Amino acid sequence: MNPIQQCPTHKEIYVGYNIENSDTVRPICSRCIPSLSKGYFGEQRYLNFEQATQLIDQLKQSGLKQYKSEILDQLEQTINQLYSQLKSLYDQISVVFDLIIQSDPQQELLDSKDHKQIAQVLHENCQYDIHQQKYKIKSQNAIHIRFNKIISKSQHHMNDCFDSISSQINSLKKEEIDLTQQTSNHKNTHKNYKELFKLNTKVQSVKSMAYYDKMKWLFSADQDIKILQFDLRAKQFIQELSAHSDRISALLIINDTLISTAIDKSLVIWNLTGPRIEVKNKINTKSTILQLIRYQNSFASINSDKVLAFWNDTTCVSELKNKVEITSIDCNKDYSQIAIGQIDGIIRIRKEKFNIKLESHFDCIKALKFINESYLVSGGWDKQIKIWMELKNGDYSCIQTIYDHNSYINFIDYVGGYLISTDDDKIIKIWQQEKQWKEHSQIGRYPLVTSIHTYQRICFLGLNDSSIQVLQFN
Structure with missing residues (x-):
């Protein structure tokens, strides 16, 4: 609290604050006090600087700490909720991949005992590295290519779903706006x-x-x-x-x-x-x-x-x-x-x-x-x-x-x-x-x-x- 500033009306040093009325919240000098609105018992209600300092300190010590605690608690709850959602998503994706692997025809070839089929799989997915002088799996092998095709199809399907959902949301928003306008017009024309x-x-x-x-x-x-x-x-x-x-x-x-x-x-x-x-x-x-x-x-x-x-x-x-x-x-x-x-x-x-x-x-x-x-x-x-x-x-x-x-x-x-x-x-x-x-x-x-x-x-x-x-x- 800085009591050095002066009241522009009376040119005297501020002594406190008038906070009783929301329309006249302001610092006051001693000559402002008699003009304040009186309380129930006829007293002039105002805060001197000492009382104001104590109240501000109380707000700092209790109110802000409590606010911090509440915010951190909310943040912790949010993090826990997000973790649960991410864990659930992880489990779902894992299940999806298991299903893809099980349904992939290439997987059967990899487990095959037929030498001709094995040779065909190696041909499609491996190539000779001249520098290391040995065969290695291709960076773009048949399995990856096929998997990318599956992902691409899924993305197209998801995009179609998102477009459909977006269209429905826009339609609902338009209906909501129309309904709001109708309600507003109804209220305006039916005042009580x-x-x-x-x-x-x-x-x-x-x-x-x-x-x-x-x-x-x-x-x-x-x-x-x-x-x-x-x-x-x-x-x-x-x-x-x-x-x-x-x-x-x-x-x-x-x-x-x-x-x-x-x-x-x-x-x-x-x-x-x-x-x-x-x-x-x-x-x-x-x-x-x-x-x-x-x-x-x-x-x-x-x-x-x-x-x-x-x-x-x-x-x-x-x-x-x-x-x-x-x-x-x-x-x-x-x-x-x-x-x-x-x-x-x-x-x-x-x-x-x-x-x-x-x-x-x-x-x-x-x-x-x-x-x-x-x-x-x-x-x-x-x-x-x-x-x-x-x-x-x-x-x-x-x-x-x-x-x-x-x-x-x-x-x-x-x-x-x-x-x-x-x-x-x-x-x-x-x-x-x-x-x-x-x-x-x-x-x-x-x-x-x-x-x-x-x-x-x-x-x-x-x-x-x-x-x-x-x-x-x-």
């Missing part, structure tokens, strides 16, 4: 969604959204202290709502109220039924609320102090303390089960009579979604999507693992009978259930998805280009 319109939020990126169907209003928030209100009928911005002193962390609609929380540990209840949207109630919470979900007739929250809290209006009626950081949450349809995703890759499902622990992923679980009553879908930073089915005894079993994402999975939702998943590579995949969940289509041209919200067949995608894309599924 349509793009309705796009809203411009004029903010950096949309972090949270909530939809109020009665008035067709959409509320959004980013790393600002204001909530933006949109009228979806008119497809336009209406107003800003302000009641927080720090960036907003979550939004939720319950009946005719909007609930908003912020990093300043404030929780605000907004009344949506009056002539104007006004603050109905506001309280300060013990810790920052990071995520909100509907729970029965009220809501539940994930808090920064590893607490799952249950609320009745602005009153916290109960709390469940977790040992590690909670990174995602969802409830099933009748609210009898709550699934909690943890930063260590473990899912905990809380039921009325017992709890279930699923050691599922290798990294942080960022997305959980109950679907079709007895199924749970999870996605995480190990780039995997897992489909879980509830068994008769109440336990859960993983029935499918999907490895199609190449980057961190950030969001999973269920809309119009389809699963939708997004990752850190700006890829949006849409999945359809047949016998198993299979990729139906892919949207790859949008910016990074920073939030997702669904209502019936409508999907709102919050993007990091200051816009919200509205999709309607068939």
